[in-house]
Amino acid sequence: MIKQILLTFLMSCFLFQAQAANLAEVGFFVNDTNRSFLKTIHAQGKFIVDHPSSKGYEVYGPKGLKKWLTANSPVSFRSLSNSIDKRNSLLSYPSPEQIESRLIALQKKYPKILKLISIGKTETGRDLWVMKISDNVNVDEVEPEFKYVANMHGDEIVGRELMVSLIDELASKYSKNDQEITTLVNNTEIFIMPSLNPDGAAKRRRGNSNWRDLNRDFPDVERDARAFDFTENTTANRELETVAMMEFQNRRHFALSANFHGGTEVVNYPWDTKSSDFPYMNLVIDLSREYAASIPSMRDNREFIDGIVNGYDWYEINGGMQDWSYHWHNDLQVTIELSHSKWPSYSQVPGYYKKNRASLIKYMQRVHQGFGFKLDSPKKGRVTIKNFRGNSFQLLESLDFEGSEFYKVLAPGKYLIELESGSKKYSFEKEIRADDIKENGAFKSIQL
Template structure:
């Protein structure tokens, strides 16, 4: 399912396939780099959510959590500031050197529009759109592609609908899957591609898949942040890029409208990796996806009942709220919180992820899950995918060989959420 020829992008462009003419080379976009000095990778012991929130709120780039310690990327100034606040930082490497090593060294071509050598099985933006086009062409009664809008650099944000009567807007529960809000989390795009292929290719032979497709309307957005994703692999070298490409970049998952910038769970500094933007939905990508979700209110009722936003890494199933440590808060009562917990734990039991409220990791504000629930009462989760832990930047760049295993690992969890939407 995940093997592909490297000629796909060229074939797609030559054929003028869906979306690619406007997606491939947007003009006039300004894309400055972070503008930060040399950064180190550090481990920081932080045994509780409050301490982790302080670290994350300092503007550093949090890579993951490992055995009670956060792995972060920090400038010298950020490192000094955290040490002054009483945190112990142990440097494990240089960020840029680690990226160069993971990319295969300094000899990578500067004109390669693809993943570094050995990781070609990951899908570029052009290849991802080709997958969606092929699904719609091969299964015209089940799959239909469209766009929810454009990215900052002008790329279309493709979405695919999967349903047994795909051309009709049926009175069936809808479920949305989104991937790749954060640019460097390429395994998530593969997760969304897995969902598309599984529910189209398996429809005729798998009764369980047929039953779900016949009774649900499934929406999949494989790349919410295509500009950032393409930038992260430009030249065939990983850059560790997280944000979109708007100015110094906005963190899409701190730009959603509910409790935006409220609670120390994002940064107001444009150079921070958790920069929340100038205003809620100031990033065109989050604005486009939120407008699509808003459009699914039909006759006063939100048709989308459940949602997963896939991320990497740490192997977690997370649910709202992220902006507060409290299990319940305005708009989320005890019964509703218990439902989040029950469904989250059921899903985690199938993939061996750890289930927890988002804020148990650290406080975040302006996140997609909080907005989905508060605005629309959508049962919304974040999955942090493989690996469970890593010593540095490599956690975001697992070898392509793990794609089939780590995406199939979530099949049963996806099915549980689809059934829960009913």
């Protein structure tokens, strides 16, 4: 009994610490050019650091943050609160309700390929909308699944606008039989979420209606204080938006994703929370570099070589969506920072879309750079992936699978795929090529 009480007490302490660590009620820019104060900030365990650069970094936390910085910071800092001019710029952006109306209008205009899905609601009752784009939009097809998510930080608005524009273009060009778009849509299940945090967008603030930072609210891949054993993929004690995304992801089989932010221009690739190499480091670097390459302002950003950066090398994030997505769901995800200004003049949005458009399309096409299989019935088992190096197949990764559908994005090359479920085994070789959109992903049918 005493042991159980002690365990409950310890869990309560860890939970309190975890919840405090993603609270973003106020924010400041700290002019710490050599990052000498970062270690002290991290040691508090309750502040959020974002966008370190040669000029300094952002720090978010509870309302007592200003008092703490005043007492402890060896360098100057300034508030990130909205100025009068910035507040006025709120009026130029559509409200969450106007975005919702536009999405509904697009679905009505293109009902054959667009399906608007609410995956949950926010604390204030706003729907969390995802647009499915597919040639058979009301059918769950066996095809590679792709996902874009934007605006999880409410004050980082450019991604939301770009996603609505992308949905519009995909549907419009499909209706006009554009070959590139038609080929992509006919052979892929695409899901686009313009805003994971409409409550934050409505108030132009980083956190949701509870002031929580959603990109610190997902299960951490190393040590999650909300989980009983610190490694469980649990929805307990998380924000409604986080739970909605977790449950949505659990119902799907996403193989490639990206989430959009603002504050600089760079493609951030995993891991965010640990220094160890990502299992497919060369692949994720190539995908990131390809996205940045066609955007001069991103590619030539003086802060980042080639416009890309490893998340942990930049700054550690615990509880981020990017790492969670791959660690528990085999969904390779990068984080794309679209603009130096988090909330630029609305008149600049078309320019951001124009310079990102080619990269947005190309990144979606890359989901076909992989292999998939479809089993005759749902099963639990293990997939072992080996790639051909030198003169033999070498182990690359071994991972669990559950269900009847599996898909994996890989770098170009020759692979040996080995399946095992109970006493049954199956193996096959696969050649992966770039720039090859296969019919419905060319899933291999297997009786196991």
